[in-house]
Amino acid sequence: MSAANPAGRPCITTMSLSTDQVRWVAHLARLELSEAELTALTRDLAAIVEYVNQLQSVNTEGIEPLAHAVELANVFRADEPAPSLPVDAALANAPQRKDDFYAVPAVLD
Amino acid sequence: MIECTASELLHLLATGATTAEAVTQTFLQSIRDRDPRIGAFLFVDEAKALDQARAVDAKRRRGEPLGPLAGIPIAVKDVLCTAGMRTTCGSKILQNFIPPYDATVITKLKQADAVLLGKTNMDEFAMGSSCENSAFQVTHNPWDTNRIPGGSSGGSAAAVASCQAPLALGSDTGGSIRLPASLCGIVGLKPSYGRVSRFGLVAYGSSLDQIGPFAHDVHGAALLFEAIAGHDPRDSTSVQQPPPRILPKLDEPVQPLTIGVPREYFGDGLDAEVAQAVRAALKVYADLGAIINDVSLPHTRYAVATYYLVATAEASSNLARYDGVQYGHRAAAFGDLVDMYCKSRGEGFGKEVKRRIMLGTYALSSGYIDAYYLKALKVRRLIKNDFDKAFTQYDVIVGPTSPTPAFKIGEKVDDPLAMYLSDIYTISANLAGLPGISIPCGFTKCNLPIGLQILAAPLAEEKLLRVARMFEKETDWHTRRPKM
Numbered sequence: 001m002s003a004a005n006p007a008g009r010p011c012i013t014t015m016s017l018s019t020d021q022v023r024w025v026a027h028l029a030r031l032e033l034s035e036a037e038l039t040a041l042t043r044d045l046a047a048i049v050e051y052v053n054q055l056q057s058v059n060t061e062g063i064e065p066l067a068h069a070v071e072l073a074n075v076f077r078a079d080e081p082a083p084s085l086p087v088d089a090a091l092a093n094a095p096q097r098k099d100d101f102y103a104v105p106a107v108l109d
Numbered sequence: 110m111i112e113c114t115a116s117e118l119l120h121l122l123a124t125g126a127t128t129a130e131a132v133t134q135t136f137l138q139s140i141r142d143r144d145p146r147i148g149a150f151l152f153v154d155e156a157k158a159l160d161q162a163r164a165v166d167a168k169r170r171r172g173e174p175l176g177p178l179a180g181i182p183i184a185v186k187d188v189l190c191t192a193g194m195r196t197t198c199g200s201k202i203l204q205n206f207i208p209p210y211d212a213t214v215i216t217k218l219k220q221a222d223a224v225l226l227g228k229t230n231m232d233e234f235a236m237g238s239s240c241e242n243s244a245f246q247v248t249h250n251p252w253d254t255n256r257i258p259g260g261s262s263g264g265s266a267a268a269v270a271s272c273q274a275p276l277a278l279g280s281d282t283g284g285s286i287r288l289p290a291s292l293c294g295i296v297g298l299k300p301s302y303g304r305v306s307r308f309g310l311v312a313y314g315s316s317l318d319q320i321g322p323f324a325h326d327v328h329g330a331a332l333l334f335e336a337i338a339g340h341d342p343r344d345s346t347s348v349q350q351p352p353p354r355i356l357p358k359l360d361e362p363v364q365p366l367t368i369g370v371p372r373e374y375f376g377d378g379l380d381a382e383v384a385q386a387v388r389a390a391l392k393v394y395a396d397l398g399a400i401i402n403d404v405s406l407p408h409t410r411y412a413v414a415t416y417y418l419v420a421t422a423e424a425s426s427n428l429a430r431y432d433g434v435q436y437g438h439r440a441a442a443f444g445d446l447v448d449m450y451c452k453s454r455g456e457g458f459g460k461e462v463k464r465r466i467m468l469g470t471y472a473l474s475s476g477y478i479d480a481y482y483l484k485a486l487k488v489r490r491l492i493k494n495d496f497d498k499a500f501t502q503y504d505v506i507v508g509p510t511s512p513t514p515a516f517k518i519g520e521k522v523d524d525p526l527a528m529y530l531s532d533i534y535t536i537s538a539n540l541a542g543l544p545g546i547s548i549p550c551g552f553t554k555c556n557l558p559i560g561l562q563i564l565a566a567p568l569a570e571e572k573l574l575r576v577a578r579m580f581e582k583e584t585d586w587h588t589r590r591p592k593m
Binding site: 017021022025026028029030031032033037040041044045047048049051052054055056058060063064065066067068069070072074075077085089090092093094095096102104105106107 | 316317448468481483484489567
């Protein structure tokens with residue numbers, strides 16, 4: 001038991017988030033961060049993760065996750081074609097356009 | 110005229126005392142006079158607004174049927190897609206984005222003959238409680254311009270509170286309508302999840318987001334809510350149940366009325382003046398014959414933690430689309446495709462957005478998803494169960510909207526957790542899909558507004574609004590306007 005965890009409940013991790021872990025998450029999130037941002041985010045995220053760790057002490061045995069407040073069943077409609085966005089409208093905000101396509105760097109080597 | 114409620118304006122228009130064009134001109138002038146001090150609007154289209162207003166006047170002259178919002182100017186949070194009109198979500202990454210389509214609620218506003226004044230400022234991608242996270246400007250609270258208006262729909266709330274628009278639309282994912290309504294002294298309604306179509310609402314947390322109205326009074330909120338609610342085949346999360354026709358019954362009190370007051374909402378962190386105003390408001394209900402009891406919502410203390418895992422996880426997925434490919438900012442220089450994504454996103458997103466994307470990505474990542482995201486979803490069910498149980502005994506749940514009145518600009522920007530705790534009373538309603546409203550119920554000694562939050566069971570907007578109206582009839586907080 002410790003001052004931070006007086007009830008002695010199981011902790012998921014007692015190690016703070018490391019900069020390497022944060023760098024990995026940034027890679028997953030496709031976010032380029034400066035070194036200064038990385039440092040600041042590591043500090044911020046460590047504090048937030050410590051705060052959300054309190055959920056570990058909640059007894060959720062036998063409880064189903066609730067992903068949606070209103071538990072609707074899947075909604076289907078008939079597969080009937082209808083007018084949709086014209087190509088020019090859809091491409092109007094394209095950072096780079098080539099013919100009827102969005103132009104991007106090569107996807108495959 | 111700028112201090113008029115929407116229903117007062119509708120009356121003036123119906124009797125011919127004024128025209129839609131004159132009303133729009135008046136509010137456009139108010140924006141010119143006041144917005145330099147407030148910063149509510151990101152974009153105002155004067156010409157288009159006047160065109161819409163003149164079209165409504167022409168319809169009226171020709172004796173054609175008019176929509177329920179005919180001639181009423183409305184401010185719209187910049188998170189809603191407006192065809193041909195820039196929609197930025199308060200972000201550099203969408204700085205030049207012009208949607209090719211209208212959100213369903215915008216289509217409905219047009220069908221109701223409303224006049225669209227412009228787009229309002231917000232925390233970037235709706236992530237924030239103070240309106241300080243916009244990439245473009247800070248919005249100031251009209252009651253004290255050194256203070257925040259609340260967020261993330263701060264611009265819409267400030268626009269109505271400072272009489273630049275009689276009605277506005279916002280969005281609420283963790284309290285982003287109710288909190289700014291409370292801090293700005295106006296009415297803000299978050300409908301039940303699924304009541305209002307999210308088609309064209311730029312997504313933050315898809316299981317939490319709802320669009321809702323701001324107004325000076327409950328009638329205005331009900332009027333705008335009725336105009337935008339309803340099932341939409343383009344939003345598969347919108348409920349089939351038709352929305353209630355509330356306006357004809359709005360003044361009917363709910364009798365008998367049982368009110369549950371969560372004891373967990375009156376603990377540490379609640380400002381004494383706010384607590385006092387809320388207790389005084391409960392006495393008003395008691396004097397009307399309401400039965401008021403303590404109720405326990407035992408999982409309240411886990412709500413903020415639950416939200417900041419669920420919402421951020423959903424956000425990390427929703428914001429993955431901003432990659433510089435189809436729209437939005439693309440970096441000028443980059444190596445390969447992945448580098449293009451990383452640089453575009455790194456350059457385009459603000460600090461808070463990055464924080465939340467990172468947190469959500471972490472919560473969903475392999476090795477952590479069970480302990481964080483799935484755990485949070487289980488606690489979410491426990492939070493919802495608390496409310497389901499309370500609503501078997503109580504018509505509504507009442508408490509403060511915000512733990513404090515409006516704080517100073519800059520006061521909490523460096524402390525994300527302190528900022529997150531602003532949402533402590535509002536956040537559970539989003540997790541549980543409940544409708545919730547904030548109505549003005551007093552002022553602090555420094556003349557800062559205090560809001561009363563009322564929550565009801567899912568799809569019970571009619572009861573919710575009638576209960577809110579009961580309080581409004583006995584008080585005059587909603588008639589106050591800031592001196593500007």
